[in-house]
Amino acid sequence: MGRKFVVGGNWKMNGDKKQVTEIVETLKKGPLDPNVEVVIGVPAIYLAYVQSIVPGTISVAAQNCWKVAKGAFTGEISPAMIKDIGANWVILGHSERRTIFGEKDELVAEKVAHALENGLKVIACIGETLEEREAGKTEEVVFRQTKALLPAIGNNWANVVLAYEPVWAIGTGKTASPQQAQDVHASLRNWLSANASPDVATSVRIQYGGSVTGANAKELASCPDIDGFLVGGASLKPEFVDIVNATQ
Numbered sequence: 001m002g003r004k005f006v007v008g009g010n011w012k013m014n015g016d017k018k019q020v021t022e023i024v025e026t027l028k029k030g031p032l033d034p035n036v037e038v039v040i041g042v043p044a045i046y047l048a049y050v051q052s053i054v055p056g057t058i059s060v061a062a063q064n065c066w067k068v069a070k071g072a073f074t075g076e077i078s079p080a081m082i083k084d085i086g087a088n089w090v091i092l093g094h095s096e097r098r099t100i101f102g103e104k105d106e107l108v109a110e111k112v113a114h115a116l117e118n119g120l121k122v123i124a125c126i127g128e129t130l131e132e133r134e135a136g137k138t139e140e141v142v143f144r145q146t147k148a149l150l151p152a153i154g155n156n157w158a159n160v161v162l163a164y165e166p167v168w169a170i171g172t173g174k175t176a177s178p179q180q181a182q183d184v185h186a187s188l189r190n191w192l193s194a195n196a197s198p199d200v201a202t203s204v205r206i207q208y209g210g211s212v213t214g215a216n217a218k219e220l221a222s223c224p225d226i227d228g229f230l231v232g233g234a235s236l237k238p239e240f241v242d243i244v245n246a247t248q
């Protein structure tokens with residue numbers, strides 16, 4: 001079976017009640033390609049509200065969560081809470097979490113394991129910095145980050161989407177070229193075939209993220225190993241509809 005295209009909008013720490021309502025209105029008008037899975041990553045404080053106003057065809061994701069169900073972890077939210085308000089997804093290991101908040105591979109893996117155990121679907125983010133790319137370490141870095149996830153995911157790959165987001169392309173307007181993105185996605189699949197299983201390698205969806213726009217989405221989407229996008233800035237704008245529809 002083919003891999004269903006999956007487009008995530010990562011709103012990051014943006015929006016207020018008025019703006020998030022407007023974004024949802026825009027998505028409702030669409031029209032959105034019914035063959036594409038759409039997941040919006042909402043700031044924690046608006047999760048319940050957005051979940052209450054989105055149509056059933058759009059899924060809601062938290063942008064982070066903690067690695068246990070409850071307890072003395074001031075400021076954190078758990079997968080159980082995310083599920084409790086009706087959302088089914090969480091974005092984990094985003095490069096902003098890794099760099100600004102110091103999340104290491106091991107912590108990301110613990111979060112992924114706990115989220116999956118509690119029935120959330122996970123968008124797990126990986127990607128190299130500019131320094132790492134220029135040092136020829138792109139594959140080494142994304143393989144290391146993915147390897148840390150293997151025991152956390154176990155046989156739960158059906159509930160995981162990988163998001164390859166080169167850090168140098170995030171919020172910079174510098175998109176990876178379709179060839180650069182395709183190359184990394186293809187080598188990730190090869191690596192997964194050898195280190196997870198051939199079945200995981202062919203079935204897992206790999207999103208590209210980093211300065212995706214309505215203007216460049218179609219070309220990126222035409223690459224055989226790009227199965228969707230994780231979109232930051234443009235997910236706040238009407239052009240997100242064009243990105244969702246990029247395979248049409």
Ligand SMILES: O=C(CO)COP(=O)(O)O
Pocket residue numbers: 010094165169170171172173209210211212230231232233234
């Ligand atoms: O980080 C991203 C999505 O998670 C990408 O952000 P931009 O689309 O703003 O570059």
